Every structure is written in structure tokens, then in C-alpha cells.
Amino acid sequence: MxxxxxxxxxxxxxxxxxxxxxxxxxxxxxxxxxxxxxxxxxxxxxxxxxxxxxxxxxxxxxxxxxxxxxxxxxxxxxxxATRRRRAPHPTPEPEEPTPRPAFHAVEGDGFVPGEDVAVAVVTGHTDVSGTGTARALVDPDRLGPDAAGGVVEVLLFGRISGTTIIRRLP
Incomplete structure (x- = not known):
């Protein structure tokens, strides 16, 4: 058989x-x-x-x-080849949700109706040279909410009107 x-x-x-x-x-x-x-x-x-x-x-x-x-x-x-499969991580204990930051409204007058307005978070300040030139070095590590030593400033700049508004957030 x-x-x-x-x-x-x-x-x-x-x-x-x-x-x-x-x-x-x-x-x-x-x-x-x-x-x-x-x-x-x-x-x-x-x-x-x-x-x-x-x-x-x-x-x-x-x-x-x-x-x-x-x-x-x-x-x-x-x-x-295939990637090595890793052992699944143990399920972590559920953490309490972290409170989300509240939104802050930044407003200003003097813009042309309908114009494009740039919004920027100020990461620092610089001085102007004797020739009138300003130079800024931006450190990517300082782009967090505490970028200006705990004070956060927001700049609104009208691309047509040139209107510039600077406001500190609470």
C-alpha cells in the first residue's frame, strides 16, 4: 500500500x-x-x-x-527580505487624557477686506545693524509654546496692506 x-x-x-x-x-x-x-x-x-x-x-x-x-x-x-516582526508591546495602562490647550483668538484692524494675512508665532527678537539690516537665526527646538520665555507673541501681517499686528497671548 x-x-x-x-x-x-x-x-x-x-x-x-x-x-x-x-x-x-x-x-x-x-x-x-x-x-x-x-x-x-x-x-x-x-x-x-x-x-x-x-x-x-x-x-x-x-x-x-x-x-x-x-x-x-x-x-x-x-x-x-521581510522586516522582522517585533513582539507586540504589552497594552499600556490607559492614561488620563491630557487637557488640550484652549484656542486663542488674535484680532486686529486695518487690513484690506479679503486680503491674505500671514500668521506667525514669534520665536525671539533680534537687533538691527548700523546699516539697517536685521538677521534672525531660527532654532527649530525653540518653536514650542514657550518659545519666548513663557510669553507667546503672535504676528498678523497683511500681504497687501502691510498692516502688522503683534499680540501677546494670555
Whole structure:
């Protein structure tokens, strides 16, 4: 009596082909089916490699064989492995919700009806040189609500009228 052997299933991983054109754009296929960028997005370029691989492998949950065909005829092939799955973090204790800051209204008169008004949070102050030139260095770490030593100032600037309003928030 012969024992039934299970049929072996060949291992198959998707083939992602990137055809790099002379202008730097890239045509992409996954198992022969075209993979386009999102609607209204610019065409794929060489710098889009990470996005292309993420889309083709469902955010790297599936391995893939990648073949890059350069415009000069050279070809590169690689296997992209899946990302290691991390153990799920234990469910944290629910924290009490942090109070959300209240909105502050900043108003001023003197603008042209319908004009575009720029809104800026003041991050600091600077002095003017003897030639009348002002220079400001903006530190991205100081762009929080306590940027001006606990006092927050808001500037409204009318792009047509030139009206400038500066208000301190409570």
C-alpha cells in the first residue's frame, strides 16, 4: 500500500522589475503587472525606490526579488527580505487624557477686506545693524509654546496692506 505524499508546492516570491529610463524616471512591474504611483503623484524616480519596494511588498511583509534594469543595459538583482516582526508591546495602562490647550483668538484692524494675512508665532527678537539690516537665526527646538520665555507673541501681517499686528497671548 502506497502512502499518499503531499504535493510539493514550489516557493514563489514576487518579481519586481524597475526599468530606469534615460530621463531618470522608472517604470515598475510586479509579476508583469504595472505598478503606478498614486494618482496625481509625480512619476516614479530612482529616489522612489523605498516607496516602490514598500508598495510592492505590502510594507515589507512579503519578500520579493527585485531586478533593476538601467538605461545603459546593466542589470542588478537582489532579494528584499521581510522586516522582522517585533513582539507586540504589552497594552499600556490607559492614561488620563491630557487637557488640550484652549484656542486663542488674535484680532486686529486695518487690513484690506479679503486680503491674505500671514500668521506667525514669534520665536525671539533680534537687533538691527548700523546699516539697517536685521538677521534672525531660527532654532527649530525653540518653536514650542514657550518659545519666548513663557510669553507667546503672535504676528498678523497683511500681504497687501502691510498692516502688522503683534499680540501677546494670555
Amino acid at each position: 502506497r502512502r499518499a505524499e503531499p504535493e510539493s508546492v514550489p516557493v514563489s516570491i514576487p518579481l519586481v522589475v524597475l526599468d530606469v529610463r534615460k530621463d531618470g524616471t522608472v517604470a515598475v512591474t510586479v509579476d508583469g503587472i504595472r505598478l503606478d504611483p498614486d494618482p496625481f503623484a509625480p512619476p516614479w524616480r530612482r529616489a522612489s525606490f523605498g516607496q516602490i519596494i514598500d508598495r510592492a511588498t505590502d510594507d515589507r511583509t512579503t519578500p520579493a526579488r527585485v531586478e533593476v534594469r538601467e538605461a545603459d543595459g546593466t542589470t542588478f538583482t537582489d532579494i528584499i
